[in-house]
Each structure stands twice: as structure tokens, then as C-alpha cells.
Amino acid sequence: MSPHRPTADPSKACMRILDANANRAAEGLRTLEESARFVLCAHALTADLKSLRHDLTNAMSRLSRVELLRARDTGRDVGTTTTTPGEQSRTDIVSIVSAATGRTQQALRCLEEYGKTIDGVFAASVEQIRYRCYDVFASLELVFMAGNRRHARLHDARLYALIDASENEQAMIERIRLLADAGVDILQLRDRHVDDRTLYQRASVGSCVARENDVLWIVNDRADIAAASSADGVHVGQEELPVAEVRRIVGADAIVGLSTHDIHQVREAFASTADYIGCGPVFPGQTKQFEHFPGCEFLREVATETSNAQHFAQVRPAFAIGGIGPSNVCDVVETGFGRIAVTGALSGSSARENAAVLRTTLETVALPEHSAAAITP
Ligand SMILES: Cc1ncc(COP(=O)(O)OP(=O)(O)O)c(N)n1
Numbered sequence: 001m002s003p004h005r006p007t008a009d010p011s012k013a014c015m016r017i018l019d020a021n022a023n024r025a026a027e028g029l030r031t032l033e034e035s036a037r038f039v040l041c042a043h044a045l046t047a048d049l050k051s052l053r054h055d056l057t058n059a060m061s062r063l064s065r066v067e068l069l070r071a072r073d074t075g076r077d078v079g080t081t082t083t084t085p086g087e088q089s090r091t092d093i094v095s096i097v098s099a100a101t102g103r104t105q106q107a108l109r110c111l112e113e114y115g116k117t118i119d120g121v122f123a124a125s126v127e128q129i130r131y132r133c134y135d136v137f138a139s140l141e142l143v144f145m146a147g148n149r150r151h152a153r154l155h156d157a158r159l160y161a162l163i164d165a166s167e168n169e170q171a172m173i174e175r176i177r178l179l180a181d182a183g184v185d186i187l188q189l190r191d192r193h194v195d196d197r198t199l200y201q202r203a204s205v206g207s208c209v210a211r212e213n214d215v216l217w218i219v220n221d222r223a224d225i226a227a228a229s230s231a232d233g234v235h236v237g238q239e240e241l242p243v244a245e246v247r248r249i250v251g252a253d254a255i256v257g258l259s260t261h262d263i264h265q266v267r268e269a270f271a272s273t274a275d276y277i278g279c280g281p282v283f284p285g286q287t288k289q290f291e292h293f294p295g296c297e298f299l300r301e302v303a304t305e306t307s308n309a310q311h312f313a314q315v316r317p318a319f320a321i322g323g324i325g326p327s328n329v330c331d332v333v334e335t336g337f338g339r340i341a342v343t344g345a346l347s348g349s350s351a352r353e354n355a356a357v358l359r360t361t362l363e364t365v366a367l368p369e370h371s372a373a374a375i376t377p
């Protein structure tokens with residue numbers, strides 16, 4: 001037979017496809033498992049990937065190994081000589097991981113589709129594996145993305161301060177430096193009283209100063225100004241543009257925060273591309289007036305929701321907000337929250353002392369490691 005004639009027997013061709021894709025999926029899973037095990041040292045992700053690989057082996061055991069091996073014919077495979085330039089270049093581990101996740105998903109889909117012609121139960125079990133892979137792969141890629149400076153900083157953040165545009169640029173710069181030095185991780189420019197031009201100028205200067213001082217710089221409400229000023233991100237509420245539209249403006253690498261006031265909004269936020277959530281208002285404060293306070297009860301609900309989540313991809317860092325200061329931060333911590341956002345407590349002359357008390361108290365709550373395991377808000 002000429003090496004490139006089509007395979008005459010369709011069921012043999014199917015077995016050939018199944019054999020090739022079983023190998024491809026197993027190799028992909030092993031590649032990912034090694035990254036979780038040796039690069040991230042993440043126990044839960046390593047265990048998830050190992051169990052997926054074993055379950056694939058079990059699913060494959062429904063098919064005849066003899067028939068699969070007989071159908072294998074690498075010498076006649078026209079695909080072995082066609083490579084794309086992309087296949088030969090992997091610039092870093094993230095690109096290895098994303099290539100392996102894509103290849104594994106494709107291989108699983110082929111196993112499922114062609115498997116349907118041989119054994120429906122086999123196809124159904126591959127489908128289950130494919131669905132589980134979506135979650136585990138998302139977790140793995142997110143953990144690798146957390147290697148990106150912004151996301152790593154966000155995931156370690158505990159203390160978030162909202163500041164206004166100040167009397168003048170110099171005053172704002174000094175404020176940023178003082179708060180960064182006092183241990184604040186994230187700063188948000190929130191000022192509804194200045195015009196757009198001033199807000200843009202302060203946001204631009206703030207971006208540079210915040211970066212020099214290793215704090216994240218977020219602009220409140222305005223995706224356009226966040227993008228134009230090269231801020232690290234933008235924070236929006238339930239009344240502003242939806243997260244998907246905000247994301248189109250600021251891009252994939254920017255941080256997008258979303259305010260939530262009840263558990264349904266939290267679930268929606270976790271299903272969106274928001275990178276973190278604000279939860280509150282918890283207590284009455286001087287900065288903004290509210291009629292309704294979801295309070296600590298809401299924080300407890302969020303803590304329960306996130307601790308029940310199986311995958312890192314399903315939860316985001318959550319910051320309690322509203323009237324929080326040194327006198328009541330213990331009540332927040334008691335709900336399981338280890339992150340807060342504040343205005344009043346860090347706006348006056350006691351900012352440095354207050355930041356120290358807040359941080360010390362918040363640090364009594366463990367933050368999740370960057371893996372699928374042990375997720376807390
Ligand atoms: C971290 C953080 N959480 C919540 C808010 C409140 O946002 P929003 O509900 O849109 O209210 P305004 O701040 O726009 O008045 C926030 N700004 N930051």
C-alpha cells in the first residue's frame with residue numbers, strides 16, 4: 001500500500017485516532033502535572049491532574065488495547081511531518097502550560113467524538129474528564145498568571161486604601177508615599193468632585209508614583225481614565241458599566257474590581273472576569289451614607305461560599321469595606337476576612353498607626369496559597 005493512501009477501514013481509522021489522541025491527552029496531562037508539581041509545588045493541583053490522568057487511563061481500558069496498538073501506524077501518519085513554527089517555540093513555562101492545556105482539551109474532544117462510534121460509555125466518561133479539565137486548567141493557568149506582578153500583588157494584598165485627588169499633585173504624591181510606607185498594598189483614586197482633566201492628570205501621576213512605591217493603583221468608576229492613565233486597574237460598582245464592557249476598555253492584564261452587596265452579586269462576580277470584589281458596606285462610616293448595611297452577616301456568607309469552592313478560578317480576593325477601623329477590624333476578621341478597604345481610618349494624621357493595627361489584625365487570617373487548595377477570602 002502506498003504510504004499516503006486513505007485508511008480503507010473506517011473503524012480502524014477511528015481506533016487510530018483514538019490511540020493518537022489518548023497519547024496526546026496523557027502527555028498533555030503529564031506535562032501539566034509536572035508544572036504543578038515541580039514549578040508551583042501545589043499539592044491540590046498536582047493531585048487533581050494526577051487523578052485526571054488516571055481516570056483517562058481507566059476510561060481507555062474500556063477499549064481493546066490490542067486493536068489500538070494494531071491500528072497504530074506512525075510511519076504512515078501524514079501529520080508527523082507537518083509542524084507549525086509555534087510548536088517549536090516555547091518562550092517560558094506559561095507558554096508551555098497554555099499549549100498543553102489547549103492540546104489536551106482538543107485531544108479529549110477527539111476521544112469523545114470518535115469514541116462515540118465505538119463505545120458510548122467510553123465517550124461519556126471522556127466527556128466528564130473534559131469538563132473537569134476546564135476547571136482544573138483554569139486554576140492552573142490563573143496560578144501561573146499570578147506570577148504576573150499585578151496579580152501576585154493583588155493576591156497578597158490585605159490593606160486597600162481609597163484616597164481623593166488631594167489639594168494639589170504634590171500633596172497626593174506625599175499621601176501615596178506615606179500610605180505605601182505604612183503598609184498599604186492597594187490605593188484607589190476615588191474623587192467625584194474634580195473634573196475629568198484633573199482626575200486624568202492625578203491618575204497618571206499616581207500610576208507612576210504608586211509603581212515606584214510598589215503599591216497597586218486603581219481608579220474608581222472610570223475605565224476610560226484608568227486605561228488612559230496606565231493605572232493597574234479600575235473599580236466599578238453595580239451601577240457602573242458591566243464588568244465585560246469594562247474589561248474591553250482596560251484589557252486582559254488590568255485588574256478589575258467589582259462592589260458586591262449580597263451573595264447573588266458575589267456569585268455573579270465570580271462568574272465574570274472581575275479580579276477581586278469589595279463586600280459591604282459593613283458598618284456606617286463618614287465617607288459615604290447608606291440606608292442598608294449587609295454587615296458581618298454578609299461577610300460570613302461570602303467566607304462560607306469561598307471556602308466551599310473547589311477551585312481557585314471560582315473565587316477572587318474579597319475586601320470588606322465600609323466604616324472599618326482599628327476599633328472594629330476584629331469583628332471583620334472574626335468572619336474569616338483577611339482583607340479590607342478603608343477611607344476614613346487612613347485619611348487623617350493617625351494613618352500610620354492605624355495601618356499598623358489594621359495590618360497586624362488582618363494578618364491573623366491566613367490568605368490562600370496560590371493554588372486550588374484552602375481557599376479563604
Ligand atoms: C474596594 C472597593 N469596594 C467597594 C467600593 C464601592 O464602589 P461603588 O459601590 O461603585 O461606590 P463608589 O465608590 O463608586 O461610590 C469601592 N469604591 N472600592
Ligand SMILES: Cc1ncsc1CCOP(=O)(O)O
Pocket residue numbers: 280281284285286287288321322323324341342343344345
Ligand atoms: C466607597 C464605599 N463603598 C462602600 S463603603 C465606602 C466608603 C469606605 O470608606 P470608610 O472606610 O471611610 O467607611
Ligand SMILES: [Mg+2]
Pocket residue numbers: 220221235236237240
Ligand atoms: Mg462606583
